[in-house]
Amino acid sequence: MVLELQKPRPIWQIMFSTHHTDVGLMYLITSLIFLFMGGALALAIRAELFLPGSQIIADSMTFNRMFTVHGTTLIFLFLLPFASAVGNYFVPIMVRYKDMAYPKLNAIAFWMIPPAAALIWLGFADFTWYANPPYSIISAPGPAADMWIFGLKILGISSVLGAINFIVTILKCKHPDMSMGQIPLLAWSFLTSSLIVLVAIPTFAAALFFFFSDRLGVSGFFNPAMGGNPIAYAHLFWFTFHPEVYVLVIPAIGMMYEIIPRFSRKPIFSHSSGIFAFVLLSMVSFSSWAHHMYATGMSFTEKTVFMIGTLAAVPASAMHVFNFIATMWNGRIKFATPMMWAVGGIALFFSAGAGGVVNAAMPLDFQTHDSYWVVGHFHLFVMGTIAFGSIGFLYYLFPYVTGRMYNERCQEESMIILQSQNGLL
Amino acid sequence: MGHHSNWPEWIYIGVVIALMVWVGSEAWNAERLVEHIPADAEVIKVTGQQWFWSFEHEDGTKEIGELHVKVGKAYKFEITSKDVNHSFNIHDYVVLLDAVPGRINTVWFAPKEVGEHDIQCREYCGLIHYNMRGKLIIEEADTTS
Ligand code: HEM
Ligand SMILES: [Cu+2]
Numbered sequence: 001m002v003l004e005l006q007k008p009r010p011i012w013q014i015m016f017s018t019h020h021t022d023v024g025l026m027y028l029i030t031s032l033i034f035l036f037m038g039g040a041l042a043l044a045i046r047a048e049l050f051l052p053g054s055q056i057i058a059d060s061m062t063f064n065r066m067f068t069v070h071g072t073t074l075i076f077l078f079l080l081p082f083a084s085a086v087g088n089y090f091v092p093i094m095v096r097y098k099d100m101a102y103p104k105l106n107a108i109a110f111w112m113i114p115p116a117a118a119l120i121w122l123g124f125a126d127f128t129w130y131a132n133p134p135y136s137i138i139s140a141p142g143p144a145a146d147m148w149i150f151g152l153k154i155l156g157i158s159s160v161l162g163a164i165n166f167i168v169t170i171l172k173c174k175h176p177d178m179s180m181g182q183i184p185l186l187a188w189s190f191l192t193s194s195l196i197v198l199v200a201i202p203t204f205a206a207a208l209f210f211f212f213s214d215r216l217g218v219s220g221f222f223n224p225a226m227g228g229n230p231i232a233y234a235h236l237f238w239f240t241f242h243p244e245v246y247v248l249v250i251p252a253i254g255m256m257y258e259i260i261p262r263f264s265r266k267p268i269f270s271h272s273s274g275i276f277a278f279v280l281l282s283m284v285s286f287s288s289w290a291h292h293m294y295a296t297g298m299s300f301t302e303k304t305v306f307m308i309g310t311l312a313a314v315p316a317s318a319m320h321v322f323n324f325i326a327t328m329w330n331g332r333i334k335f336a337t338p339m340m341w342a343v344g345g346i347a348l349f350f351s352a353g354a355g356g357v358v359n360a361a362m363p364l365d366f367q368t369h370d371s372y373w374v375v376g377h378f379h380l381f382v383m384g385t386i387a388f389g390s391i392g393f394l395y396y397l398f399p400y401v402t403g404r405m406y407n408e409r410c411q412e413e414s415m416i417i418l419q420s421q422n423g424l425l
Numbered sequence: 426m427g428h429h430s431n432w433p434e435w436i437y438i439g440v441v442i443a444l445m446v447w448v449g450s451e452a453w454n455a456e457r458l459v460e461h462i463p464a465d466a467e468v469i470k471v472t473g474q475q476w477f478w479s480f481e482h483e484d485g486t487k488e489i490g491e492l493h494v495k496v497g498k499a500y501k502f503e504i505t506s507k508d509v510n511h512s513f514n515i516h517d518y519v520v521l522l523d524a525v526p527g528r529i530n531t532v533w534f535a536p537k538e539v540g541e542h543d544i545q546c547r548e549y550c551g552l553i554h555y556n557m558r559g560k561l562i563i564e565e566a567d568t569t570s
């Protein structure tokens with residue numbers, strides 16, 4: 001990209017290239033566009049909620065559509081493509097290979113995103129990002145609902161293709177002199193998050209098929225009026241999407257592992273415990289999905305099992321926090337921009353995690369479930385930890401890829417503003 | 426790697442695990458106590474549908490949108506839905522359970538003081554979800570019967 005600024009190439013050469021840095025750049029541009037689009041919806045939602053009653057958004061259905069598309073956009077069209085951008089750019093470099101293992105597949109995975117995004121945005125469905133049946137089957141207005149289903153279907157395939165590519169690139173294309181233990185933690189983060197994708201996505205992919213045929217009326221998997229069970233959908237959905245939250249957070253932790261040692265001027269405290277914690281996280285991410293379902297009428301035993309499964313994931317996350325603090329300990333820390341974002345992100349990781357523990361503790365969840373508490377919990381993760389790690393990493397990259405420097409003061413202010421806003425959430 | 430001592434990490438992990446065990450067992454115990462339904466609890470059938478709540482008492486009395494109960498008694502809600510998922514919520518009493526069609530979920534509560542409390546739907550269920558509300562009216566205990 002340094003070259004690009006000196007000798008610009010026409011945009012279509014970047015668009016139709018299969019080179020990993022070009023595909024990475026396309027992912028990056030796409031994700032930032034959707035950050036702004038999803039963010040605009042958030043502003044509209046908050047402006048409407050400034051006072052009780054209806055202000056700027058004429059009817060409740062439009063409002064419902066807005067928060068649905070807000071959530072769907074920021075998770076699937078901002079956070080995931082952003083991680084893919086970083087992975088595309090760096091994984092091949094870090095394992096010292098010339099490109100991704102399957103460059104064409106890589107470009108195809110990217111090009112599935114724009115049509116999926118178009119389906120989601122032109123449809124503008126209303127049933128929340130969770131698409132709760134039987135409402136979403138018998139009551140949600142089409143064709144928006146159907147377009148959402150196909151949009152997510154395509155995004156799921158794109159994720160799986162991307163994950164296969166990362167796994168093969170890391171395991172099969174790494175430089176023969178490089179042992180697994182020497183692979184940088186950022187690349188390890190993509191290896192583990194891609195493994196989660198491969199295991200997690202198929203259940204929801206299947207659920208989407210059932211969901212669509214239920215909407216057509218030819219089946220009734222999740223429709224009690226036809227003998228189905230909506231709780232089954234909840235299980236299939238959360239079996240995919242609880243692990244998916246780790247797919248979002250693991251690359252952000254990987255990015256922090258690049259930033260923290262650099263600006264502490266010390267090597268990572270323990271490379272091996274970083275690897276261990278990533279592998280452990282990817283496994284325990286599958287032990288807790290039904291903590292989203294305490295209030296669906298689960299038995300006491302089921303709730304207990306999933307509470308234990310959820311709490312079991314905490315030590316692995318805590319190990320990363322320890323690793324970060326121990327790396328900074330006695331380091332000559334330079335609070336440059338990326339470092340500020342990374343440290344801010346770690347602080348929010350802690351508070352968000354503490355909120356998660358409260359949700360997991362069954363009697364407390366009956367206070368917090370389906371309330372702004374849960375909204376706060378996961379926004380601390382997505383806008384706090386994950387976005388902070390990502391933004392810090394953007395600043396970290398900026399001089400490298402463009403050969404220019406950003407305005408340090410300007411950004412310090414933006415960081416402080418965002419940090420205090422997260423506090424308010 | 427290697428040239429640092431690892432004991433602080435082990436102690437730290439030990440503390441985290443101990444904390445989680447503590448939180449988990451407290452939560453387990455509290456939930457176990459909370460879920461124990463008193464034997465004399467009166468059954469109230471709660472039905473959610475787009476976009477209101479209806480109630481049926483043990484003696485057959487029916488109410489819509491309002492629920493009258495008495496101080497000092499225990500009540501067991503049998504919650505279901507006629508159409509889509511809803512979630513029955515009396516926030517002030519931390520009563521929260523989904524109303525799922527084709528399924529009966531139970532939760533109990535005992536009103537403590539005379540007063541009025543909001544009932545709301547806490548699961549997105551369509552157009553008027555935001556206004557799917559009710560009133561819980563807690564009255565003086567009967568002395569006549
Ligand atoms: C790693 C980053 C994380 C992300 C991105 C994340 C994201 C989310 C999201 C999106 C939801 C709400 C879903 C919905 O109802 O629509 C949620 C709920 C929940 N999270 Fe997390 N989470 C993360 C970590 C954790 C951790 C570490 C814990 C526990 C220690 C946890 C425990 C919970 C629980 C119990 C709920 C259910 C709350 C409820 O619905 O009442 N989460 N999380
Ligand atoms: Cu979860």
Ligand SMILES: [Cu+2]
Nearest residue numbers: 546548550554
């Ligand atoms: Cu509702």
